[in-house]
Amino acid sequence: MNIIDKFHNWRRKLRWxxxxxxxRWDNLRKPIEAERYYTILKFINSHGKVNPSILDLGAGEGVLNEYLDDEMFSYFLGMDFSEVSIEKAKMRKFPKTEFITADIHTFTPSQKFDVIIFNEAFYYVHDSEKQHVLDRMLNHLNDDGILIVSIYREGIGCWEYFEKLQQLDYTIVKTEEEKTYWKIGAYKK
Structure with missing residues (x-):
């Protein structure tokens, strides 16, 4: 990223x-979001290994954890850009779970994972960094691991990055509210 992009990224962090x-993001716990989270869980259960390690990019306050039973995973790492959201998530004291604040543009996991989720996060990656971020995350995905991508509405400038991967599943989660839907895909390297 150039200096101007870095400045805008810093401003975005302050805003988040x-x-x-x-x-502002309390709405992620509303029923309208539930089907999106259930679809992510369905993809983990259908295409992931039993008791996987999970990396949630865009974890926010840990809402996905509210849908997970402790027996469903061996380890969970939630990462988000917002220190405030991560502090709120840490206060929840989810078992077998850690939360860290990091910038997705530079974050490098310290281990490999069975499941990596771009949880409403990939469209926030600067266009010049999308391929680098995806490649870095794929390098930290176990060989038999799965990548799950959830994107609000169209996600213009995002989906083409996943075309080279093996698509395992894909769906559109629609709601009763006009223009409120998510596209969710599951992939292997």
Whole structure:
């Protein structure tokens, strides 16, 4: 990223922290989001190994963890750009779970995972960094692991990055609200 992009990225971080502090993202717990989370779980159960290690990129306050039973995974690492959201997630004390604050543009996991989820996060990656971020995450996906991508609405400028991967599953989660839907895909390297 050039210096201007880095500045905008810094400003975005300030905005996200303010929004999480003010409850702007509390809507992620509303019933309208539930089917999206259930679809992510379905993909993990259908295509992932039993008791996987999971990396959730865009974990926020740990909402996905609210849908997971402790027996469903061996280890969970939630990463988000917002320190405020991660502090809220840590206060929840989910078992077998850690949360860290990091910038997806530079974050390098310290281990490999069975499941990596771009949880409403890939479209926030700067266009010049999308392939680098995807490649770095794929390098930290176990050989038999799966990648799950959840993108709100169309995700223009995102889906073409996953075309080279083996698609295991894909669906559109629709809601009663006009223009509120998610596209979710599951992939192997």
């Amino acid at each position: 922290n303010k929004q999480y502090r003010n409850g």
